[in-house]
Amino acid sequence: MLGVQDFIGYYDWTFEYLRRNYGEQAVFDYWGKAIAFDSQRHARQLFLEKGFEGMYEYWAHTLEMEEAGYTFDRGEDYFHTDMFDCPSKGHLIQRDLEAYHDYCEHCMGWIKPLMEEAGFVVNHEHNHAGQCWWEMRRADDRSVKAPPVENPNDVRRLENWKQESHHLYLNSEPVDKS
């Protein structure tokens, strides 16, 4: 039986299987359709019906269940998460697993389409080492740069935040940091 205890391992393997057999676009379609609108339909419902509060409900439940290291910060205009110990990426790093070339991209792959549908944009950065931050804002609340480091729990304050290569997204679109 395929169980959930090693899901992350064969989830990562599945990305590479799809890429190898059907091309990179198939991986994006998989995240944007199967994961976003089928697997994560409970998240979709919360985002659509409750907005920022729904995001808190979803991630508070999910990250607790996955035993992640994270903090939340909520305001009238945003929902912010700092992930300093991602259980998914951590599972792969600990076991030296890396079938697909960019596992971390799967989060934007399913979260972005659901946020767009619910009327929000995603600002996000990950370092491919199990650390990232997310800030969801309403679609008309555009950002020209990443939010300032003000919160004491901001993952960007960590000494090892700058390790590995970083991917940054503003208003749900990738930003070239070079």
Place this chain on the structure above:
Amino acid sequence: MSAGDFYYGINATFRFIHDTWGREALVDYWTSMAHQYHAEVSDRFRAGGLDEVQRYWSDYFAKEPGGEVTVQQAHGQVEIQVTDCPAIRWLKNGGREIVPYYCEHCHHVSTVIAEEAGMAFKLEGGNGTCRQIFGLKEA
């Protein structure tokens, strides 16, 4: 406890591959996964025999969220009696439409794992209750 909501991802993945590329593609996905991702499990079974098969599945089901499963070794085979499958239970409780071919992954994945270990696998039942048997191949 493992995150049971990942069962939603498994169910959705099967549906996506089946609906996009067809049944043969889904079977290829399962057997490829068994040959590649689960190669280490086959190695363990080959090296440790039925004792390792029993140990592996006992530990595995113990770590899944919920369900009712017994794993016993007798008469030269390991029998996994699934009275209440944790995956089917979680999906049903979550109100998910379970793909009708969900249980087939156990047959395809475990058959390859067993064959690669020089063993045979048999599956009876499904939809939450089944009997799975790993045995040595007859000479």
